[in-house]
Structure formats: structure tokens, C-alpha cells
Amino acid sequence: MGTLRITDAAENNLDHIDLELPLGQWVAVTGPSGSGKTSLVFDTIVAESQRRYLATLSARARHYLGKVGRARVGSVEGLPVCVAIGQRAIAGHARSTVGTLTGTVDLLRLLFARAAVDPGGEALSRSHFSFNTPLGACSNCQGLGVADRVEPSLLIADPSLSIRDGALVPTLANGYTVYSQVTLDVMEEICVAHGFSVHTPWSQMTEVQRDVILYGTKKLKVAFGKHSIESRMRWEGITARPREEGYYRGLVPVIAQTLQRSRNPGVLRFVRSSACDACGGTRLARPGREARLGDSTLPSLLAVAVEDLEAPLLALPKGPVWEALRPSVLSRITRMRRLGLGHLALDRLSTSLSGGEAQRIRLVAQLVAGLSGMLFALDEPTLGLHPESQPAMAEVLDELVDAGNTLLVVEHDPDMVRYAQHVVAVGPGAGPHGGKIVFDGPTAPDPLGGPPGVCATRKHATAEIVLRGATLHNLEHAELRVRLGALNVVWVRRGRARARWSLARCFPR
């Protein structure tokens, strides 16, 4: 399939590296933390691919996508289109879920639109099952599935303090309470009118007095209104002038009104979210929520953990639509389970996934997309994965290679490195002590014949342990030299020898 040639790569700490990598293979890029693995894979190869892609877009599109600087590299030849599947949390929004990312929900929506029965007798379309469409979304929560409620207890920072000294969370150093829309002097007027002071500890205020602060009062008209951030910071006491006469509205109503405009982090600190009353958190309007296929509704299927989903799926009534869609649905479910994602339900929000989970979800999405001729760059895909799931991860990555793609996998875990076909080790140290290629070659065809020469780069190592005539299991009078004070790497042949072989087994306790 040709080669990817990189000349004079000098991004970050890379030491003017020249490198030739086989395309159509699984290439592991390993080395100590900070050695330059990420600089090589993501900051050079992926960045160059993205830059070239952006260069093909219109100036208008480029403006929106932002500028990608040229990587510090002499040349990159033979570069396929890259897909970077990193550890970043998915920059999703409240409408992106495990099910939408893997395409599983689309298939189930299609199935329900064609085959489900609406108890209300309505003719169903795919839009009825999508909370991203006006037709499908619950009108109460606009398809978000949650109802927000300002929770007054979340506003209290320390009940032993007074309002002036910071009893409430949104208190500035000068005593101004954000969202109160009154200066500290005006706040004092309000307090005095109700028989207390801004200097009264919150815990010594009566229930009625606290309610005045939280929910407002119509006992007196005050100088009330929104203030700019600058003026809030400036106030030291009596300086602010009234903007308008009005009633103090209280913190909770003002925060609730702000929340309606935007669910920004500032106000979400004081909000408890619970399932929307109207749709029970399913986000769907009545037809999409209640339409049944056998015993299942779409929301009921989406709420089940993927590892428990096979039974209800196989219990769906047979029919031509389901027969056609079933293999695609089950292959997605199976791959998610194999990658240790079985604990997730399809309605799980993508923004709540860990970096490792998000990366594996993206892998499933790429696999089912069936792309070929691409270069996939991955960042420690086994991070957070149970060691038992590593062989399954290796099979999934093999599938991508078998489909005609190239894999560049940044990897620390030697157990995973040994599954690769080609290894590049960046090192020898971190930062300015790294940035060199200390090994570049195929994984050895035989674990004991011709190991790659990593040891040779560590000249200071002298003493060694020599193992002769080892016959445990399938070893045939093997000889092994382990250098002390050096990085020793044991490679395993690919294919049949997926079985683990390690030094530990040569020295049974």
C-alpha cells in the first residue's frame, strides 16, 4: 500500500526526524511520557492532514473553522486522509448521545417509524422519534428531557455569615450580591424595613426574613435594576445611583429568569435538574414516546444498558423492516460490548462520557462507517479499558486495518504494543532529552529470533542476565539475554502467537 514519508519533523521537541512508515498497517508509536509521541502523531501527521483538508475548503468555511498553522516539518508524502480519535471529551451538546454517535438510534427510529403502532392512531414518521425535530420533541422541555429548578439551598455558602460577609454564594468582595440587582446600601434599606440588617448572620434571620432576600418584597420601593459588571466591582458603599424605582424581586426569580435565557455555568450552579414531568425524561412528544413495537417503546430500548439490550431486541416482532435492519443494529451493539462499553445505555449523554469511553464510541462509529484507505490516529485507546478487553480491542483495530486503513496508535502499554505490526519508539527521554527515533521496525517475526535493537541504543548497560535452555510450554531450548539497567523489550509474533508470552512466565515463582 506504499509508505508515509516524513522528513525533518521538528514540531515541539522532535529532533529533525526522518521517518518512513508502512501504510495499511497497525503502527504503534511508543516511548516515555513527554518523549514526543504526540508531537509526531497528532501535532505533525494529523495536523498536516487537517491543514491540507482545510486548504481545499472555501475561504468562508476556513474562516469559521479557524486557522491551522503549518506543522514544523520539511515534507510529508503519501499522507492519506486522517481521522484523529483522541481522548478529548466529545465536544457535544445536550442532544448528542451514545445512540446518536454510533448511528444505532437512527436505525431504531427508522424501525419504529415503519413498524410501530401509535395508540393514538397517528401515522408515524421518523421525525416523531427524534427529539431534534419540532414534531418529535417534547414541547415542555424542547427535547432536553430535563426540567431546571432554582434550588435556594445551593445559594447559601455559610449560614454563620451575614449577607455582607458572604452568607450567599454569589457575593462579591465589596458585599454586592450578584443577581440581587440592588446595591449593598439598598439591600440594607430592605433588610431594615424587615427588622434585620445586612450584618445579621443568615442563621439568625427568621424564615420570613430569608424569604425576603430569596423571593423579594413589595413592602418598599427601592432603586432597583440591572447593573453593569464594572459598576458592581466599583461599589464601595453609597456610590450607586438608582436607575429605576421598583420592588426588590429576590435572588431566585432573577436567577430563574436568567436561566430561561441561557443554561450558562454561572446560573447552573444554583439549579437542580430533574426529569421533565411531561415526557419523563424521554425528550419525546407523546406519539414517539408511546408508540409500541411488541412490548417495547423506543425510549424503553434506549434506556437499557447495551449489555442487556440483546434480549429485548431479539424479542421485537419479526417483519421485513426489522429483518433488514437487525444485522446493523446488532453489530453496533456487539462492538460496543466488546470494547467494554456494555454498561452504557444508548440514551447516555455524550458529554458525560470519560475520555476513554468517548474515544471507543468514536471507534465504533468509524468501524460501522466502513471507511477504507484512511489513516486513523488514536491516543492510548486502551486507557480505562479493563485488561480483559484488550484482545477484543486488538481485534477491532485489526478490523480497521483489514478494511484497508492505516492505524497510528500512540501507546504506553506494552501489552497493546505487541499487537501492532510495526513499532516506532520515540525517546530516549522526555522533553529536550527525547524527540529522537530510538527504534523503527516491524515487530519481530519470532520473539527470540532477531529482537529489535532497542537495547543497542543504551550503551551504558553492561551486566546481563543470561537464560539458557528454557523449555517451558512451547519454548525450545531458548536463550535470552536481559541487559541490566536497560530497557528490554520482548516482542511477540503476530497472528497465531496472540497468546501471551512474557518474561514472567520464563521465571515461574
Ligand SMILES: [Zn+2]
Ligand atoms: Zn419533556
